[in-house]
């Protein structure tokens with residue numbers, strides 16, 4: 001029989017959830033894929049005890065169901081109904097199964113239920129494993145050494161372990177050849193060499209037995225952490241075979257050949273896959289993986305030279321040290337001299353000692369061929385890696401150079417050229433690229449959106465519009481926002497122009513200018529929105545109502561008219577908010593204008609009064625004094641009103657009905673994120 005077993009059956013559940021299980025399918029019982037995204041459902045034939053336990057839990061669930069469906073009173077009502085009889089029969093049958101009668105059944109019950117073991121994994125945040133029980137008793141094991149805990153192949157612990165194995169591998173790879181050819185292993189230091197050897201072997205063994213078999217893996221898009229499955233998965237791999245062969249205990253033959261026969265440890269070099277795995281993992285986790293890639297290529301280059309040096313020494317020793325002009329002359333440090341010789345032969349043709357016999361000719365030919373093909377390839381690889389690492393910067397340089405050359409060719413004014421260069425520098429420093437959206441293009445839509453949200457969430461959360469509307473508005477718009485950088489004094493929108501974009505201030509400050517551009521109406525800071533009025537299609541307001549300038553360097557997000565229209569079609573509340581805000585700004589601007597006009601009129605009146613007064617004083621009339629006294633009284637009354645409103649928003653008779661006082665007005669602006677009045 002085949003049943004579906006959730007390999008995450010290992011998740012502990014709360015009592016309420018346990019009750020819920022009865023009403024759900026086998027997979028739903030652990031939550032929908034939304035709440036527990038990493039889930040495995042694999043088919044495997046359960047063992048007898050597992051089956052029995054499964055049945056027991058089903059019975060419990062059924063019983064609970066029965067109790068909730070038919071409370072005692074209801075059961076009394078249906079006392080003799082055929083339904084009740086059927087249910088009771090069913091329950092008796094299940095109870096019979098539930099209580100193990102035979103010895104065999106009893107023994108089955110005692111078998112620990114492996115399927116229900118709770119295993120600590122990244123997907124089961126509340127684990128309780130046998131190892132956890134041990135921990136409670138004070139036996140604390142690191143997760144990597146706990147045989148009941150599966151290992152996350154992308155976790156720090158595993159990568160650190162890979163580093164240790166790689167270290168042991170490198171030791172074996174370098175030292176086996178070195179000790180087998182050069183006379184560096186002596187009788188005195190043999191115990192030290194052997195101690196390090198067997199420490200490395202212990203690491204290899206732990207890796208084979210304890211670590212790799214617990215490595216979680218992806219199966220049909222789900223992480224599998226079932227110990228049986230992870231073990232099976234490892235054993236299926238070629239890596240497992242290599243790992244086993246690399247541990248062949250050929251050094252038993254030391255008994256016959258003596259511990260000087262280090263070449264018997266050659267199989268240890270076969271654990272190459274772990275070395276690659278480590279580099280792949282580092283490549284994934286490091287912020288600048290180029291260093292790892294260059295390091296790996298350099299390792300190959302030096303290792304090949306090292307092998308050449310060992311071969312040279314072995315041949316020299318075989319032919320006889322200092323026996324001819326080609327072989328090593330047994331002077332100086334043997335390894336350094338041979339390494340130097342190997343580097344020279346691999347990287348240059350000619351000017352090398354002349355080979356004198358077939359063996360030497362063969363060596364030289366092989367060394368040169370390796371230099372031409374292998375080294376050229378590896379050095380080319382390093383060049384590629386460096387080129388990839390600096391590609392973005394070189395592209396930036398190319399774009400800037402191309403643009404400045406173009407402007408120079410067109411004889412553009414120098415200040416304009418300087419502005420362009422300034423813009424390039426600022427944008428590069430801000431974004432490190434010029435086409436930010438295209439970088440994410442290869443990602444699926446949802447992922448792209450999540451990345452964009454994560455990147456810009458700090459600033460977008462400050463935008464009042466997004467705070468007042470449903471979060472889906474932000475999700476709909478986040479990918480349509482285009483970054484824009486501005487230099488000090490740049491005009492972002494000009495009064496009277498047709499509006500194509502609205503903007504969100506990301507950083508920096510922007511000034512909303514008065515119609516004559518001689519006064520700042522408002523200062524817009526991070527999170528403020530502007531340029532939306534002319535996009536809303538309000539009659540008579542299809543052009544920019546004000547000029548907006550960048551105060552210093554600033555970064556903004558631009559949203560096109562079509563994208564805004566598309567979003568507002570589905571987010572009516574946002575359209576409403578924008579309209580209310582637009583209405584408020586228009587009223588404010590109109591009030592300001594009226595205020596200004598009144599002030600101008602008063603000024604003119606004052607001048608007229610002054611003129612008349614001077615004329616009257618020239619005529620010496622007492623009536624003139626009376627008139628100017630009245631005028632002065634009127635003016636002081638007006639100025640008192642101004643002082644009363646604290647020099648702020650002055651309510652006039654004309655707009656008293658529709659305007660608010662300064663303090664109210666400021667509060668409203670602050671609440672709506674309109675920026676500060678200046």
Ligand SMILES: Nc1ncnc2c1ncn2[C@@H]1O[C@@H]2COP(=O)(O)O[C@H]2[C@H]1O
Pocket residue numbers: 493499512521522529530531532533534535543544545546547548585588589674675
């Ligand atoms: N008094 C003001 N306070 C804040 N923002 C304003 C003010 N007047 C105009 N704006 C903004 O400046 C923008 C200019 O272009 P729009 O008319 O499209 O939309 C305008 C508003 O978003």
